[in-house]
Amino acid sequence: MPLNQIFRGQPRAMPALLAAVAASLCLSACVVAPLPGPPPAQYQGYQGEPEVVAPVAPPAPYAEAITVAPAPGYIWIGGFWSWGGGRYAWNAGHWERPRPGYHWAPRSWAQGPHGWHQHGGRWER
Structure with missing residues (x-):
């Protein structure tokens, strides 16, 4: 079902949905890495x-x-x-x-x- 039919009569809900989708896409690109520090010497x-x-x-x-x-x-x-x-x-x-x-x-x-x-x-x- 198209989004314009889902949000029929609720014009303010579409920008909020798009902002939530954009935020979740940005957060999914986060990388979890170890704390920075000097690597052990070899x-x-x-x-x-x-x-x-x-x-x-x-x-x-x-x-x-x-x-x-x-x-x-x-x-x-x-x-x-x-x-x-x-x-x-x-x-x-x-x-x-x-x-x-x-x-x-x-x-x-x-x-x-x-x-x-x-x-x-x-x-x-």
């Missing part, structure tokens, strides 16, 4: 991987239930907190086959310049 970590720097300390680690190894000789690599998108996220632990001549250096967080720096998470000789 530093070169182990073997050229970027070292992650977070502005706040990570939460306490989860107490993970370690499942049965998929095969004899596998080792458990514990979970860790990762930083991205302005928040921490838990990455669950997993089983991995060890590399001969290497040991696992678990990920850790340490307070340093510009915030909390993530280190480790690699096989070392």
